[in-house]
Amino acid sequence: MSDISIQEQAAKAKAQTGDVLARTRANRWRVDLAGYGFLLPFLIAYALFLIWPAILMLRMSFFNWSLDGHGTTDFLGLANYGEVLSDPSFWQALWNTIVFTVISTPALVIISFILALLVNRAIPAKGVFRTIFFAPFIIPVSVVTIIWSWLYEPGFGLINGTLAEIGIQNGPNWLTQPGLAMIAIVILTVWWTVGFNFVLYLSGMQQISRDLYDAASIDGAGGWARTRWITIPLLGRITLMIVILQIIASLQVFGQIYLLTAGGPNFSTRPVIQYIYESGFSTFRVGFASAMSFIFFILVAVISAVWFSILQRQQRGNN
Amino acid sequence: MIPEKHGALEELAAKMRAGRISRRAFLERSVALGLSSSAALTLLEACASGGPSASGIPTGTHLVYWNLFGGGDGVRMVQMQDDFQKAHPEINLEAITLAWGEPYYTKLAMAAAGGRPPDVAISHMTRMPPFAQGDLLDPFDLNALAKYDITASDFLAPIWQRGHINGQLYAVPLDTHPFVMYYNTEIAKKAGLLDASGNLLPINGPDAFINALKKAQQVTGGYGLAFAINGDVTNWRVFYSLYSQLGGQVLSPDGKQLVIDDNKALQALSFMDDLTQKSKVAPATIDYGGAIALFASGKCGFFWQGEWEVTTFQTANTPFNMVPFPNIFGGGQCQADSHTFVLPRQASVDPARREASYLFISSLLKDSFVWAHGGHIPAYLPIATSQEYKNLKPQSNYAGVAANVVVDPTAWFSGSGSEFESVVSAPIQASFQGQLTPQQALAQLKASVQKLLNTPSPV
Numbered sequence: 174m175s176d177i178s179i180q181e182q183a184a185k186a187k188a189q190t191g192d193v194l195a196r197t198r199a200n201r202w203r204v205d206l207a208g209y210g211f212l213l214p215f216l217i218a219y220a221l222f223l224i225w226p227a228i229l230m231l232r233m234s235f236f237n238w239s240l241d242g243h244g245t246t247d248f249l250g251l252a253n254y255g256e257v258l259s260d261p262s263f264w265q266a267l268w269n270t271i272v273f274t275v276i277s278t279p280a281l282v283i284i285s286f287i288l289a290l291l292v293n294r295a296i297p298a299k300g301v302f303r304t305i306f307f308a309p310f311i312i313p314v315s316v317v318t319i320i321w322s323w324l325y326e327p328g329f330g331l332i333n334g335t336l337a338e339i340g341i342q343n344g345p346n347w348l349t350q351p352g353l354a355m356i357a358i359v360i361l362t363v364w365w366t367v368g369f370n371f372v373l374y375l376s377g378m379q380q381i382s383r384d385l386y387d388a389a390s391i392d393g394a395g396g397w398a399r400t401r402w403i404t405i406p407l408l409g410r411i412t413l414m415i416v417i418l419q420i421i422a423s424l425q426v427f428g429q430i431y432l433l434t435a436g437g438p439n440f441s442t443r444p445v446i447q448y449i450y451e452s453g454f455s456t457f458r459v460g461f462a463s464a465m466s467f468i469f470f471i472l473v474a475v476i477s478a479v480w481f482s483i484l485q486r487q488q489r490g491n492n
Numbered sequence: 493m494i495p496e497k498h499g500a501l502e503e504l505a506a507k508m509r510a511g512r513i514s515r516r517a518f519l520e521r522s523v524a525l526g527l528s529s530s531a532a533l534t535l536l537e538a539c540a541s542g543g544p545s546a547s548g549i550p551t552g553t554h555l556v557y558w559n560l561f562g563g564g565d566g567v568r569m570v571q572m573q574d575d576f577q578k579a580h581p582e583i584n585l586e587a588i589t590l591a592w593g594e595p596y597y598t599k600l601a602m603a604a605a606g607g608r609p610p611d612v613a614i615s616h617m618t619r620m621p622p623f624a625q626g627d628l629l630d631p632f633d634l635n636a637l638a639k640y641d642i643t644a645s646d647f648l649a650p651i652w653q654r655g656h657i658n659g660q661l662y663a664v665p666l667d668t669h670p671f672v673m674y675y676n677t678e679i680a681k682k683a684g685l686l687d688a689s690g691n692l693l694p695i696n697g698p699d700a701f702i703n704a705l706k707k708a709q710q711v712t713g714g715y716g717l718a719f720a721i722n723g724d725v726t727n728w729r730v731f732y733s734l735y736s737q738l739g740g741q742v743l744s745p746d747g748k749q750l751v752i753d754d755n756k757a758l759q760a761l762s763f764m765d766d767l768t769q770k771s772k773v774a775p776a777t778i779d780y781g782g783a784i785a786l787f788a789s790g791k792c793g794f795f796w797q798g799e800w801e802v803t804t805f806q807t808a809n810t811p812f813n814m815v816p817f818p819n820i821f822g823g824g825q826c827q828a829d830s831h832t833f834v835l836p837r838q839a840s841v842d843p844a845r846r847e848a849s850y851l852f853i854s855s856l857l858k859d860s861f862v863w864a865h866g867g868h869i870p871a872y873l874p875i876a877t878s879q880e881y882k883n884l885k886p887q888s889n890y891a892g893v894a895a896n897v898v899v900d901p902t903a904w905f906s907g908s909g910s911e912f913e914s915v916v917s918a919p920i921q922a923s924f925q926g927q928l929t930p931q932q933a934l935a936q937l938k939a940s941v942q943k944l945l946n947t948p949s950p951v
Contacts, residue, residue: 239950241605241626327777329785349722349777349925435723439918439927439936454598456911457626457950 227470230463238460240453253464263465265440266448269355273430273444274423277359281419282412284363285370290400292371293378303375307368314365318432321361322348325433351441354434358442361429370415377411378404413487417480424473445469547851551582555848556610558588560596564803568866575862576855583848593725593909600836604628607839612849617654617663617830618900618907624662625904626951630835631660636847640854646873648894655832663832664853666860667868668894670828671729672799673818677811679793683707692813698763698820705773708793715775717767718786719796722779725913727920729827730796734760736898737823742941743901750942754934761923761930763820768924776925787812799867799890814886816893828897829908830871869894904951905944915940 234254237247257263292302309317324331325347333344347357381404389399405412427446430436436443445465453462561569566589573587588610590596597619603609605628615623623629637643644652647665655663680686685704687693695701705716720726732742740756743749768776778786787795788808795801796817805812817826833853835846856863860870864884869891870876882888906912916937923933 237948237950239626240601241623241628241951243626244950322779326779326782328775328782346777346925348779349921351927437723437918437921438925439922451594451911451914454602455594455914456905456947457601457622458947459950 231467233460234463234467236460237458238463240457240459244460249460253461254468256461257465257468262440262448263445266443266445267469269442270424270426270444270446272355273359273426273442274420276355277362277423278416278419280359280363281367281370282415285367285415286374286408286412288367288371289374289378290404292375303372306371309365310368312365314428315432317361317365318429321357321364322433325357348434349438351438354438354442358430358433361433362426365429370419373411373415374408377408381407410484410487413480413484417477417484420480421473421477424476547580547582547847549580549582549848549851550844552584553582553844553848554584554586555612555845555852556586556588557612557852558590558596558600558610559614560590560592561614562589562592563800564805564807565800565863565866565868567803568863572856572859572862575859576852579855580851583851585852594914597909601626601628604836607837609836609838611835611838611845612852613834613836614666614831615663615834616908617651617665617832618902619910620655620663620832620834620907621657621902622904622907622951623834624657628837629662630837630841631662632664632835634661636850637661637664637854640850642850642854642857646857647871648873651830651871654830654899663834664857665871666831666833666857667863667871668828668830668897669798669800669868670890670893670897671733671796671817671826672814672890672893673816674787674795674797674801674805674812674814676787676790676793677813679708679711679790682711683793690813692815695818698766701818701820702766702771702773705767705794706771709773712791712793715786715792716773717794717796718774718778718783718792720778720780720783721768721775721921721924722777722782723917723921724780725909725917726780726797727917727924728913729798730764731760731916731920732827732898732900733817733825734763734821736825736827737819737821739823741901743903743906743945745902747901747903747906748945750938750945752934752938752941757934757937758930759821761920761933764920765923765930769926799869799887802867802887803865812886814889816890824896825898826893826896827899828893829899831868903944904949905947912941912944915944 235249235251237244237249237253288306292299292306296302325333327333327344327346327349330347332347336344345353348354385403385407386399389403394402425446426444427450430442430444431447431450434442436447446469449462449465449469452465453459557573559569569589570587573585577583577585590599600609600613600615601623604623620629634643642664651665651668655661655665675685675692677686677690680692681690683704684707685693685695695704707716709716719730735742735757738753738756738759740753740760741751744751767774774792775783775786783795783797784801784804786792788805788810790810795812799814802814833856835849857870857872858875860872860875861878861881861884864870864875864881864887867887869887870881875881876891881891900906900908900910900912903912919928919933919936919940922928922936923930928936
């Protein structure tokens with residue numbers, strides 16, 4: 174090595190790097206091709222079943238398109254959009270959806286976090302608790318609503334029956350009082366879907382090194398302080414992701430509300446998706462429903478974009 | 493073909509159908525006769541999978557049938573389907589039951605719009621017009637129906653007429669199903685509401701009716717009457733029956749104008765309000781299943797619903813009887829609708845399956861005595877006027893109301909399980925549960941119906 178001059182060394186290194194680079198550039202487009210090849214089946218399905226119908230839906234929204242195939246040439250311009258935006262039923266449905274999202278999202282994030290904290294401790298039968306908290310998530314929506322509709326049954330349902338046992342004779346009318354019905358739906362939703370966020374939080378917590386907690390206890394930090402200053406900040410990214418997913422999913426709520434209260438009492442729990450479904454499929458007004466769909470899509474996209482940019486800024490901040 | 497060859501071919505075909513020669517032998521001999529092999533193959537196809545079927549329909553014909561009968565009457569429909577399958581093994585019947593109301597009609601509409609619907613389906617008479625006008629149904633061939641013993645004279649004239657749109661028949665009626673009253677015979681007896689022969693004493697007027705319910709309530713210690721309120725169309729049926737007894741109408745005959753008489757409507761709504769809010773003889777926050785459970789277990793004396801729950805209470809061994817919906821306001825009406833058979837529009841009609849559909853409809857109509865056990869009043873007159881139906885209790889108690897029923901107002905958005913029933917039931921439920929006064933409920937009802945009237949029709 175000593176008898177090779179520095180220039181020669183540099184030239185040799187450059188040649189070697191050049192070789193590697195050349196190999197990489199040549200391989201890169203092959204690697205890219207393979208990647209796209211693997212993505213292609215999914216992309217085709219995505220285009221066929223999501224993008225193309227969305228384009229068709231946009232087209233339908235400008236006509237008085239009917240479910241039975243008529244009205245496809247009855248051009249209305251923006252009349253459907255105008256009708257949606259001036260329809261009090263639409264605004265009420267949107268309000269119901271937002272109320273549901275605003276109540277259920279914090280509940281689903283905070284309760285799942287607390288459950289994960291509890292299960293993360295060194296307790297016996299950890300696996301049993303993990304299963305118990307996650308199990309409701311795999312039950313299909315129709316089964317969940319059948320169970321809860323009997324739980325909420327006034328008079329002889331289990332919840333009001335238990336309340337009667339402990340002295341509260343006239344239990345609340347869970348599904349028939351306009352304000353309370355949405356709370357009943359949120360309780361059902363939390364019981365049903367908290368398991369998913371719980372599992373995400375649990376896996377995040379298990380990645381936090383024990384040493385941090387040990388160091389903190391040596392410094393005199395108590396249980397709550399350790400949680401507040403170690404666990405919560407280190408789970409920041411997971412929390413943000415869970416909140417985004419939860420908001421987007423909550424805005425699209427339909428199944429459990431439709432099956433439990435059918436949008437009642439007196440349309441006080443009807444979400445936007447149900448109104449779209451009823452307009453399009455029950456009243457046959459596919460054009461009107463498409464316009465409503467598109468407006469709601471823009472809304473959800475805007476909200477997602479806002480949260481996404483928050484996530485980006487946080488990522489850049491971390492770097 | 494020259495006559496001798498024709499005769500020889502006929503012989504061969506007969507032997508083939510009787511199974512006395514194999515297909516290969518048939519082909520060989522028919523070609524030897526001078527028939528081209530392709531023509532021989534065509535003849536072979538016509539003999540199908542061998543074995544003649546009594547109906548003339550090729551064996552193995554697949555028949556898809558959709559219905560929405562999930563309640564007590566669903567059991568009877570399954571029985572009729574089994575009867576049909578036994579009598580006609582050559583037809584492969586595939587019967588599918590979907591949930592009543594929106595889930596059924598949305599799927600039927602979409603399947604017909606896509607051109608691949610079931611061969612034959614059930615439809616309420618009141619939901620049929622927008623489907624027919626939207627080209628989602630095929631009209632019936634009256635001659636083909638007559639071949640299977642279905643003619644206009646086999647039905648009451650008004651119900652046969654209702655199945656026609658623009659002079660063509662789109663719906664063959666199966667039954668009429670009115671809104672009726674069930675009562676627990678033991679509770680009614682203890683409350684002193686029965687006469688010597690065990691029949692309900694006549695009750696005249698709204699006050700007398702509430703008093704009778706209060707007496708029943710004293711016996712049960714719970715409620716006197718129960719009916720489905722939560723999210724159910726029963727709200728509309730109760731209102732429409734009472735409102736019609738006062739002589740009220742909802743829509744003009746052409747279905748374009750709202751003609752509600754406020755006074756009559758408020759009279760009906762106030763009486764209904766009395767039941768759940770003032771006199772509290774009926775529970776205000778109960779759903780369909782809950783009301784059935786309450787009556788079946790003897791915790792209330794009276795029950796309002798369509799007649800289709802008779803099998804449910806017979807199975808539960810509840811001591812009960814059925815009578816027409818009480819004539820509280822004098823007009824004697826009650827709400828009803830009819831179930832009918834319709835032929836959804838196919839992209840291409842398979843003649844064998846269409847033939848099987850007619851046979852199926854005819855068989856079920858002739859078997860509708862079984863259907864009557866499920867509570868409905870058969871539309872097929874040979875069954876409805878038969879002695880055995882007249883002897884069927886408690887079904888025959890209310891058979892007479894068929895002439896005096898009111899069906900949902902005619903409009904593209906109306907009918908059983910429609911948007912109309914959904915938007916009118918909601919404020920009525922709110923009135924039953926005390927969230928709206930009868931005046932507020934009526935205002936919301938009228939506003940909702942007016943909104944539907946203002947919407948451009950998509951059919």
